Amino acid sequence: MIETQWITPINTMMLASISILLYPLMADTLFKTSMKMQARTAVKYAFFSTLATLIMFINLGMEINTTHINLISSTNFNVGLSFKFDYFTLMFCPTALFVTWSIMDFAKWYMAHDQEVNKFFKYLLIFLLAMLTLVSSNNLFQLFIGWEGVGIMSFLLIGWWRTRGEANTASMQAIIYNRLGDIGFILTLAWTGTNVASWELDQLFMLKPFDTLPLLALVLAAAAKSAQFGMHPWLLGAMEGPTPVSALLHSSTMVVAGIFLLIRLHPMMEDNELTRTTCLLLGAISTFMTAMCALTQNDIKKIIALSTASQLGLMMTTIGLNQPNLAFLHMCLHAFFKSKLFICSGIISHNLSNEQDIRKMGGIHKTMPITSSCFTIGNLALAGIPFMTGFYSKDAIIETMNSSTLNLGALLLTMAATVMTAAYTTRLIFLVQTGPPRHYPMQKITEDKTLSNAILRLSLGSIAIGPISAMTLDQTQTLPTTVTTLIKLSALGATMMGIFVSLIFIHKNKQNRPQKNNLSTFSNMLTFYSSLTHRSPTTHLLKKAQKVSTTLNDATWYEYSVPKFFSKTQLKMSKALSFLAQGKVKTYLAVFTMSLMTLIILTT
């Protein structure tokens, strides 16, 4: 079946396309100006070459593992640089590269006035490379390299405007949440290192059943990276970075890394009931909570960020359903429309003098026709309107869920989240694009040509990739063959309900004055999660750090119990003895002779 002569081309082409991306990073220092290549050109070339590989893969359908360099070798433990080019890698790489290509076009326009725009592009490229390392690695150590790589690059990119305090705080927040997740990853590394004595994925998959501890640790790692409920605040903080960063971070790098980890390591956890239930419930809660928060937000970037968190929750639920292929499909399709939504929102707000409040927009469809139509397409795809890209994965997920016998609570939460997703996307479309313009009148609104091309490419992706992938790739997964009409229509019904409810509210709100409502404040303030968790534990910890470890222990106990104690007792002793040494020679001599005499008398 497998034709061996095809192994080498796939392998070589994948590695070659990854090395194309390395070229712009090095060319600046190594070559003259004529030899330089722009980052976006490199990404474009890499996309086309990986696309060719993907086509080869679809045609032949085979996986390749290669080990190239042995990094650590010992008698019973080897860690090498090894790559895995299977369905996940070969599908994800072109997607990520395609999305990044458009994002870089956008970044060129968005960051045009930045002093260090070259550095910015290099950072984006390293970010992408770290993600590709993560995706293509065949052992846990190499995966960890990519994992930390995306973490640290997101730190640098979120804090890009470095003199702003908020940006620094947000970048720090992102790294702290990620590091909390890293504990989980390190635990898994330690566990597998001691119990399996290997970090190679294929060897790990052979061991069944797996212990629950490392698997739950993996879920922790994934939850931190993919901003599941409890670890989600950093994702909203990440909005402090430039919009291209948000677009890249939310679509094809960083946040999907956590989900990808679980997809990649799914063979380890498919038999473990507890882990799967954890994933299911965690995902359902995240998707519900974040969708609920998105309903009442007014910041355009924040709504889109929350929608990402909600979709990530959906992916997590799907993993809990034991359907990693579906989760992966949703992840890839999600990349197209999410990056597009971010780019569009960036274009809109940049054109309106960096206004991000959707209440101060409106009437955009007249002034920015291409952007607003792309924005609509992205929103519809996000809501899961039939025959848009989002539909193909979302519908399948909800259908699978409806026909499974798993947790009812998770099902209800996910359905509610679907309704709310439709509702807030409708709200976004209506408030931003229709009605009279509510922004300041004197705006210089332009639609750049390369920019329009970028979002049109992504729109094409948002419409066409769904059907194409449904036709070509879905044979690998097993879907339930028969479902009742009610279940089949439930996803669609939920979406429609969301849209209509939203329309009714928008219509009613035009006539009503804004009213104070506890529920809406609760949702608007993001369920008060960060206000509750960020203030008190950190203050507490830092207070403890100051009072207990610094002042009490180091400056007082350790200081006074050893050095100061000895010096004090020594001082006392020397003071006590010093009255004897006052230079009274006569007395000394008298004492000396007397004691000598006594001794002599006693001894004789």
Added chain:
Amino acid sequence: MLKIIIPTIFLLPVILLSNPKSTWMNFFINNLLISATSLTILKPQINTEWKFSSPYTGLDHISSPLLVLTTWLLPLMTLASQNSLKKEPYERKQLFLITLTLLQTFLLGAFCATDLALFYIMFEATLIPTLIIITRWGNQPERLNAGMYFLFYTLTASLPLLIALLTLYNLNNTLLITILHFLPQNTNPPSTSFFLWGACMMAFLVKMPLYGLHLWLPKAHVEAPIAGSMVLAAILLKLGGYGIIRTITMLTPMTKTMSIPFITLSLWGVVMTSLICLRQTDLKSLIAYSSVSHMGLVTAASLIHTEWSLTGAIILMVAHGLVSSALFCLSNFNYERINNRTLLLVRSMQLIMPLLSTWWLLFNLLNMALPPTINLMGELLIITAMFNWSPPTILITGAGVVLTACYSLHMFLTTQHSKFSNHLASMQMTNTREHLLMSLHMIPMVLLMFKPELVWSGTY
């Protein structure tokens, strides 16, 4: 071995007889030659046989990475202290270099000694030049106090070691490291073994330093001149780890129970010192406490003494040696420019010195053990070994990992990012010497990243 020690001793005539103008250059170049020669020691080998052995000296897979680290660091120390000594009279410069050379000789002696008695002598002898460096060339009056702490802490703890070594010699008629493994396990009464264990370990635990006995280290680091801080962080602390790894083999039956409180304490220290780092206002003190935190991991690893933990300990010692030394250099660059170590006064340096900011970023990332650096390899091996020893330790080591990232990046953000303050407007630019210094720290880290086997202690 002699081809490294003798040229090091012959650095003394180089200092004394060189033309005043070219003393620094001659000294630096000779040093580099010595360290280049020593690099051959790292050649990986399959078995644990001793290399370059003579009746008194020899090297194996444990000592050779540390020895190469020592020879590598002396030229860097001279490079780093060039600017701060610029205004001193020539004789004092000579004196400084002589002290450094003597320290280097003793350190080399300590690492390549095969006899524990010789090791002890060298171990103690390093105190004198270090004390002179701290108290003579330190910047503030507090340096005298710091020197006192340094001397008394380490000396008090190491005198029992001498007695223990004499006792052991009495029992076994030998103190050769090479054959200590083969000696019969000691059959002393429990109380004797207890004191023997304590006496042997305490000297090294204070040197590491163990949390609770670490008070001398931040003081000494902060008050020492740059060369002193570098050698303290990079090598003198490692003498402790090296000593533990060497002597623990002959104390086998006791180690199992005796080491538990010390492992606990050192792991607890990892968290506590990291917390202290979060609240430090003094840049140098922050780096010093971060050393304590990293060395806590090394202490724990060398006390459990398994194959993985030993490998991890050596890797982390080498990695931490280079990184902490580089961080001290970086903080010294700031100190030389604004004469202040306070964290809040040096901000937004990326605007003024972008290239230096890149070094800050790189070394902070190394300090927080970003993969695939050897810092991570060391920490990961230690964490795995600890996890194997007792699974709940992952909570402490995990907290350590999070806090290390927090304070490393906090240090980076505060010094390099954030708002620009006007008092920094007129600042001397970075020069080639500084970048050379940083590159010489970075190059070995990068090379070791691609070939960790060089410090991977061949056998395992």
